Structure formats: structure tokens, C-alpha cells
Amino acid sequence: MKNKNVFKLALLFLISTITFPTFAEGYLNEYYVVFTSVMDAEDDPWKENPKCTPTTKATHQKGIWNVQYHYANGSKLTSEYLSTIKPKAGKCQTFIHLPEEITGSGTFESYFPNGKQRARIDYKDGVYNGKMQFWFANGLKEQENTLIDEVSQGEYKIWHPNGQLALSMRYKDGVQTGTRQRWYENGEPWTEVRFENDKMVGPLKQWFRNGKPERLGHYRNGVRHGEYKVWFEDGKPEAVLNYQVGQITTAQCWNKNGAQISEKACIQRFKGED
Incomplete structure (x- = not known):
């Protein structure tokens, strides 16, 4: 469970920092794995911090709930999923797009307030396992990678909100390997470097x-x-x-x-x- 929480906290940090222009505009030490995508603050669907409400239903398994979130207007925020935590009503935070203590097997999905898909994540036996995808509120792809038992494997890509590729890198058993490239929003190259182990x-x-x-x-x-x-x-x-x-x-x-x-x-x- 400790490793799972560390994984979620790390990914939450990366997802939440993706909207900060300084990551794409300023120089950063080359060691950082940085999301280069940026989003105009006025286009941020979370700027008003919309309210959401969880619906929970008991299952035949003790301590397991069927959970689904909706926005205040009744529109769907997430698909249904099984959880070992019974959530409380509150503000919609980024973590909802990467639910804690998910259990069972399936595909988790979440949506922006405008109805467009935000996340689609495969999981198996309570572990994120398979393809992980995120989209911008404009419908364009933001991130795509593959996890095997919550460990990154293969190609990892990030896009800018305009559809231009922002970052491309590869993992083998959670370790960076091969060429990592980053591009500006206009498609021009930003950095290129190779990794081994x-x-x-x-x-x-x-x-x-x-x-x-x-x-x-x-x-x-x-x-x-x-x-x-x-x-x-x-x-x-x-x-x-x-x-x-x-x-x-x-x-x-x-x-x-x-x-x-x-x-x-x-x-x-x-x-x-x-």
C-alpha cells in the first residue's frame, strides 16, 4: 500500500503542475521529468472549483462500496468503480481523476464539467495496470502511457493543448531508457537527451x-x-x-x-x- 500511495502522490503532483506556464517557459535542470504542456488560466475548468457529490452503494463485500461522482448539476464526473473508502461530499479535486483505494478490475473514466472525457485508466485487481490516458478540456489528448503493476513501461507521451507533441520518452520496468525529447507549442525542438538506467x-x-x-x-x-x-x-x-x-x-x-x-x-x- 505504501508504494501505491507514493505512486499516486507523485502522479498527482505531475498532473497538478501541468497547468503552470513556468514549467514550459523557463529553464529547468535537465534531470527533471517535466510536463511541458501549458493551459491558459481562463481555460482551466477547475478555476471555480466546482462542487461534486459522490453516490455510494454498499456491495455484498464488507468494506467495499460502489462509488460514482457527479457534478452539482447532475452531470457525470466519473464512471462507477469499487472502492475500499466511502467518500464524503466535497470539492472536486484532481485526485478524483485518479481515485484512491480503487479495487477490482476494469476501466476508470472521468469527465470535465463540459462533458468531455478527462481520464481513462485501466486497472486490475485494485492496481493500475494497462493504458493510462488523459485529455484536455478541449478534447485533445494530454498524456498517454502504459503501467504494468503501477510501473511505467514503454513509450510515455505528453501533448500541448494545441495538439503538438510536448514530450516523448521511454521506460523499461519504471526506469528511463532511450531518447527523451521535448518540443515547444509550435513544434520546434526544446531538448534532446538519452538515458541509460x-x-x-x-x-x-x-x-x-x-x-x-x-x-x-x-x-x-x-x-x-x-x-x-x-x-x-x-x-x-x-x-x-x-x-x-x-x-x-x-x-x-x-x-x-x-x-x-x-x-x-x-x-x-x-x-x-x-
């Missing part, structure tokens, strides 16, 4: 929205190793660093006007990055 290896490539390179570096066993270059958005160089197993050995940095800064200040600027 959940660790970055080989070249990392990162671009600005204008198509110019932002970063080009190399990784060995999950840490920076070798030359690592950084540019400003106008194409001027910001830094040329050399790493030895994650430690900076030499560094050159420039400001936006092209003036070189001290090596000490340069190292300090990038010291906190992994």
Missing part, C-alpha cells in the same frame, strides 16, 4: 524558442563530463565549461554585452547545476 548519457541538446542553441553538453553516467556550452538567446556565447565527472575544471563566461567575467564568478554561476 535512469541516468543521462551522451550529448544534451537544448534550444531557445527562436531555434537558436541554448545548451550543448555531454553526460557520463548521469553527470556532466567534458565540454559544456551555453548561449544567450541572441546567439552570443554565455559560457564554455569543462567538467570532470560532474566537477567544473575550467570555465569561461561572458555577459550579454560580450564582456568576459572572471573564472571564479563563472564557476559560481553554474556551480549549483547538475
Whole structure:
């Protein structure tokens, strides 16, 4: 049960943070598995935090309830499912789209207030097992991946609200493997890097929205190793660093006007990055 709760909390965090533009707009450390999709706050179906009501029915099994949620206007929020928890009426939170303590086998579905599908998740014997899919309120696909006993397997994809692919990566037994790519909303590439056993290896490539390179570096066993270059958005160089197993050995940095800064200040600027 502990692993299951950890899985749900982690996934809840990712689902809830997907609406924050800063994840797609700003630079993040390359290690993060980040949802790059963004949603305009005015289009957020949860901005008014709509009320919902659970309907529960006892089953022939002790401690098992048949549960279904509806919005205040009576429209369906979720499909029926069996649960070991008897829910209480309250506000509709993201967790409803990934119910706690689901039991039995089947396919769980949930819906936005506008009636369009939000989630479709396969489960077996009380464990999320099979395809997991989420949609935006506009009807376009948001996320798709496969779970085997709640462990990610195979291809994992995220889309932007406009239908452009935002992220593509692969898992093997819950471990990142192969190439991970991210794209901007216009389809232009953002980052590209390869993973082996959940660790970055080989070249990392990162671009600005204008198509110019932002970063080009190399990784060995999950840490920076070798030359690592950084540019400003106008194409001027910001830094040329050399790493030895994650430690900076030499560094050159420039400001936006092209003036070189001290090596000490340069190292300090990038010291906190992994």
C-alpha cells in the first residue's frame, strides 16, 4: 500500500503542475521529468472549483462500496468503480481523476464539467495496470502511457493543448531508457537527451524558442563530463565549461554585452547545476 500511495502522490503532483506556464517557459535542470504542456488560466475548468457529490452503494463485500461522482448539476464526473473508502461530499479535486483505494478490475473514466472525457485508466485487481490516458478540456489528448503493476513501461507521451507533441520518452520496468525529447507549442525542438538506467548519457541538446542553441553538453553516467556550452538567446556565447565527472575544471563566461567575467564568478554561476 505504501508504494501505491507514493505512486499516486507523485502522479498527482505531475498532473497538478501541468497547468503552470513556468514549467514550459523557463529553464529547468535537465534531470527533471517535466510536463511541458501549458493551459491558459481562463481555460482551466477547475478555476471555480466546482462542487461534486459522490453516490455510494454498499456491495455484498464488507468494506467495499460502489462509488460514482457527479457534478452539482447532475452531470457525470466519473464512471462507477469499487472502492475500499466511502467518500464524503466535497470539492472536486484532481485526485478524483485518479481515485484512491480503487479495487477490482476494469476501466476508470472521468469527465470535465463540459462533458468531455478527462481520464481513462485501466486497472486490475485494485492496481493500475494497462493504458493510462488523459485529455484536455478541449478534447485533445494530454498524456498517454502504459503501467504494468503501477510501473511505467514503454513509450510515455505528453501533448500541448494545441495538439503538438510536448514530450516523448521511454521506460523499461519504471526506469528511463532511450531518447527523451521535448518540443515547444509550435513544434520546434526544446531538448534532446538519452538515458541509460535512469541516468543521462551522451550529448544534451537544448534550444531557445527562436531555434537558436541554448545548451550543448555531454553526460557520463548521469553527470556532466567534458565540454559544456551555453548561449544567450541572441546567439552570443554565455559560457564554455569543462567538467570532470560532474566537477567544473575550467570555465569561461561572458555577459550579454560580450564582456568576459572572471573564472571564479563563472564557476559560481553554474556551480549549483547538475
